[in-house]
Amino acid sequence: MGAQEKPQGNANSMQDAKSSGIIGINVLCSVYRLNDDGKWDDQGTGHVTVDYLEMIAYVIIQRSEELALFVFDEEDNETLLSHRISPDDIYRKQEDTIISWRDSEYCTDLALSFQENTGCSYIWEHICKAQRNMHFNSLSHETFHAMNNELRELPAVELxxxxxxLKIVTESSLADQMQLTELILNDQAFFQKLMELFRICEDLEDVDGLHMIFKIVKGIIMLNSPQVFEKIFGDELIIDIIGSLEYDPFVPQVQEYRKFLKEHAxxxxxxxFKNPVVLSKIHQTYRVGYLKDVVLARVLDEATVASxxxxxxxxxxxxxxxxKDxxxxxxxxxARLRSPTTSAESKKNLVYFLHEFCSLSKSLQMAQQLPIFRDLMNEGIVDIITDALQSEDKKIVLMGTDILILxxxxxxxxxxxxxxRQEENLLLGLLVKGMITDFAEDMHCQFLEILRSLLDSVTFTGAQVPILIFYFCLQLLNFGRWEIVDSYSHATNYHMVRVGSNLLVFFIV
Known part of the structure; x- marks a missing residue:
């Protein structure tokens, strides 16, 4: 006995017909058939659904893996249309409310006319989704490898x-990856089209499409190509790239990376900044770091992390x-740091920025670093740090000590x-005071490390040796040397004890 197709839900009640299928919503449409005179005949109005075909084989009803369009009459639940979805490019969407196609089984043209644009778009996307799945399943390994070995250009970026x-990106050999990278770079519009497709899938809540785009983008990043990184990390694409990585199929919930970047970062x-490149590079640096440390932290290999x-x-x-230029x-x-009109909050942000500027200066080559620090010294950075060390905000004090260590x-x-040269040795006095102030032990170590480096005789030059030690001893006497000795006798941090003991040598009688 052969297998006979049977529309699922044909014998069900009206309520069952509306709720059956995989689309999950109630969509109303009219069915039209093109007659021999070239006119459209109205076949009736009903509820459309996309569902699996049922097969009657050997008197047993089985669900097939093929999807079909069903339209059930809105009044008596009779089947107005049963159409097996084809993998071929036969479907056309017209005027936002009509889907038409040439049905080879009935040798005629059919059309669905929807009452609302949203219903038409929803059914259209399910047809496209079914076609994608059919293409995916029909692409055998033999066909893929034959195509991949002769790959001369990438397929058009479409749903x-x-x-x-996805297969090309994730299943290519090492040699094929080099060719793939070259093809991606040669296609100037590849990433723009892929991100446009991502936005469409997101608007339509096409989860399968979003999962595939996630895997494609992740696979492309894992190619570890500097030229590809230059493209996808540009201002135009990077937010969408990060957005596409929110839809990890192996994570139960959709992530909210873009929301974090927008609201918190x-x-x-x-x-x-007068030069727009500065702000662009700052944003890019943060986003690339966020992608590395948060978005793809679980999957990146060492080589990609290094890149x-x-x-x-x-x-x-x-x-x-x-x-610096x-x-x-x-x-x-x-000027703003010195201005008395600068608010406390603004001054704090300026100190933070100055600290970041000094820290990032280490990114330059050694020959370029020293002129920057000399220029900062000439601009009066130590006066700024001296003010910072007198702040009530411990974070600002810590920023100041960090800059001194740099x-x-x-x-x-x-x-x-x-x-x-400084009058009244204000900075030196603040450093000594910092040793006996009730800070956290880590900050004590900062003060101790600064003083140890200042008084390190190995790196002393000229007449600085006796003068600086003399000033240091005066400051110790001002605060009372036994008070300092007592503070270190109770220390629990080994580094603090070691550095402190080195300093105490200077005033042991």
């Missing part, structure tokens, strides 16, 4: 070709180079020469 693109431009770190490092160097920017930064690591004599 129906996503399965093929807001860059405070304490001083406007992303290189992008971040290079961006930092570019930003610092552009800012803008003399007016540095002058305005220090200077000492670069060239201790830069800071020593300033301390020797």
């Amino acid at each position: 129906s070709t996503l399965p093929i693109i 807001v860059f405070k431009e304490v001083i406007p 992303l770190n290189s992008i971040i490092h290079l961006n930092n160097a570019i930003v610092i180079s552009l800012l 803008d003399s007016t920017f540095i002058q305005e930064l220090f 200077f000492l690591n670069q060239d201790p004599n830069l800071l020593r020469s300033y301390v020797v």
Whole structure:
């Protein structure tokens, strides 16, 4: 006995007909058939659904894996249409409310006319989804490898070709990956089209399409191509790229990376940047770091992580180079830090920025770093740090000590020469005071490390040796040396005890 097709739900009640199928919503449409006179005959109005065909084989009803369009009359639930969805490109969407096609089984043209645009779009996307699945299943390994070995260009980026693109990206050999990278780079519109498709799938809540795009984007990132990174991490694409990675099929819930970047990762431009490249590179650096440390932290290999770190490092160097060459920017930064009209909040942000600027200067080559620190010294950065060390905000104090350590690591004599010349030795006094102030132990270590480096005789030059030690001893006497000794006798941090003991040598009788 052969297998006879039977529309699912044909014998069900009206309510069952409306609720059957896989689309999950009630869509009303009219069915039209083109007659021999070239006119459209109205076949009736009913509820349309996409569902699996049932097969009657050997008196047993079985569900097939083939999807079909069913339209059930809205009054008596009779079947107005039963159409097996074809993988061929026969369907056309017209005027946002009509889907038509040439039905080879009935040798005639059929059309569905929908009352609402949303219903038409919903059924259209389910037809496209069914076609994609059929293309995906029909693409055998033999066909894929034969195609891949002769790959000369990528398929057009469309919903129906996503399965093929996914196979090419995820199943290519090492040699094929090099060819794939070249093809992606040669197709100037590839990523724009892929992201346009991503936005369409997101608007239509096409989960299968979103999952495929996630895998494609992840696979392309894993190609670890600097030229590809340059394209996808540009201002035009990077937010959509990160958005496409929100739809990981192996994570139960959709992530909200873009929401975080929009609402929480807001860059405070304490001083406007004249060069737009600076702000662009700052944004790119943060987003690439976020992608590396959060979005794809579980899947990136060491080589790709190293490449992303290189992008971040290079961006930092570019930003610092552009800012250091803008003399007016540095002058305005220090002018605002010194201005009595600058609010406490603004001054705090400026100190944070100055700390970041000094930290990122290490991204430059050694020969370029020293001139920057000298320029900052000439602009009066130590006066700014001296003010920071007197702040009630411990975070600002910590920023100040961090900057001093950066200077000492670069060239201790830069800071020593300033301390020797400073009136009343205010900075040195604040450092000694910091040792006996009730800070956290980590901050104590910061003060101790600074003093140890300042008084390190190995790196002393000229007359700084006796003068600086003399000033240091005076400050110790001002605060009482036994108070300092007592503070370190109760220390629990080994590094703190070790550095402190080195300092105490200077006033042991």
